[in-house]
Amino acid sequence: MSDVQTYDQHGEAGFGDYVLLLKPRVMSLVVFTALVGLLVAPVHMNPVLAVASVLFIALGGGASGALNMWWDADIDIRMRRTRNRPVPSGKVEAREALAIGLALSLISVAMLSLVANLVAGALLAFTIFFYAVVYSMLLKRTTPQNIVIGGAAGAFPPMIGWACATGDVSLQSMLMFALIFMWTPPHFWSLALFMKDDYSNAGVPMLTVTHGRKSTRRHIMAYTVLLAPVSLAAGFTSIGGPVYLASAVVLNAIFLMGAWSIWHRDEAVAEADGYAVEKRVFKFSLLYLFLHFVALLAEAVLHAAGLGGW
Known part of the structure; x- marks a missing residue:
């Protein structure tokens, strides 16, 4: 400092x-x-x-x-x-x-x-x-x-x-930890893509700076693929159930499609349209995490009412 x-x-x-x-x-x-x-x-x-x-x-x-x-x-x-x-x-x-x-x-x-x-x-x-x-x-x-x-x-x-x-600490709490841990890289790297030169100007070795934007796009895709099974795993524990699992399937499908779009984006096209796809995926990533935890909360309510679980 x-x-x-x-x-x-x-x-x-x-x-x-x-x-x-x-x-x-x-x-x-x-x-x-x-x-x-x-x-x-x-x-x-x-x-x-x-x-x-x-x-x-x-x-x-x-x-x-x-x-x-x-x-x-x-x-x-x-x-x-x-x-x-x-x-x-x-x-x-x-x-x-x-x-x-x-x-x-x-x-x-x-x-x-x-x-x-x-x-x-x-x-x-x-x-x-x-x-x-x-x-x-x-x-x-x-x-x-x-x-x-x-x-x-x-x-x-x-x-x-x-x-x-x-x-x-339990398996359930570790899976909630793992969900956020695996979500964080694609969330922040999608932000880094449309923040352009902020990180290089500040001397922060973000992936976009050290490995380039094309590599960052590949990493977003890879981590989103790895994130999907982690998020689904919680659905098969005592805190999960059909509501959570169905939500996770839909949310991961949308996130994966967004990551795929980012991966195959040409940088010139992305810059020309103001990184619209990258911004949309970043915003959805926030909703993705929020709705996963809403689904866990819904399962807890259903469990308390004797309606949830497997």
């Missing part, structure tokens, strides 16, 4: 700037997948403790976001997508972001350990460490595998939610 004093202040930070510091879009995914992980678990938590657990998982996700913005401020300022974030824009000082990130990390881990259990607290602590240190500090600027390995950080929340309820 470059000198934390290089960012000029452009006025006092408002409440909204501190909210943005916690990456609310990412936090919303963390909250949702953690909540589903908690609700599909075979052990039911006290509702108050469940709400508190999800709140502290969200704070942990926000802590990761603040620490990431502190560390990445020097490259965020070079990218169109990130230059208006609170730290590179100068609205929040880098040292302040660091202090907020560390404070929220300690509070979220300690409180989750108290309201849920030590296993959940330890998983949250490891998730924050993995995102802030392993991904942000060690992987992001050194290897094109940054998204592949770093995707684990975003995959832990449903496992943490499951651990809040059960106090352990």
Whole structure:
């Protein structure tokens, strides 16, 4: 990270700037997948403790976001997508972001350990460490595998939610982890294709920069193919059932068709139409993950009513 004093202040930070510091879009995914992980678990938590657990998982996700913005401020300022974030824009000082990130990390881990259990607290602590240190500090600027390995950080929340309820890790929670882990590369690489020069300008070795755009298109196809059986596997466990499996089949078919289209796209044609296909696949990838977890939640409701499962 470059000198934390290089960012000029452009006025006092408002409440909204501190909210943005916690990456609310990412936090919303963390909250949702953690909540589903908690609700599909075979052990039911006290509702108050469940709400508190999800709140502290969200704070942990926000802590990761603040620490990431502190560390990445020097490259965020070079990218169109990130230059208006609170730290590179100068609205929040880098040292302040660091202090907020560390404070929220300690509070979220300690409180989750108290309201849920030590296993959940330890998983949250490891998730924050993995995102802030392993991904942000060690992987992001050194290897094109940054998204592949770093995707684990975003995959832990449903496992943490499951651990809040059960106090352990299981095949079911690992499959929810694997679903997000395998989904992350094609999701972010499709974004990288239409962000054009952002990553090269920032010196981030994204696959589009190190291996080229044609190779990135092949990788999107390969990972989408590998993702399909992972997502289907959960349908044959205690958290799955016909509703989930039918949803997964349809969603994977659509995602695979999108990945196929990206793979066979000519770069000149893609640029000429403003990367319309790549943008459409990226947007669908968000829906893909959301609907998988909605289907898991639907199965949990049906199970509770004695109607779900195999």
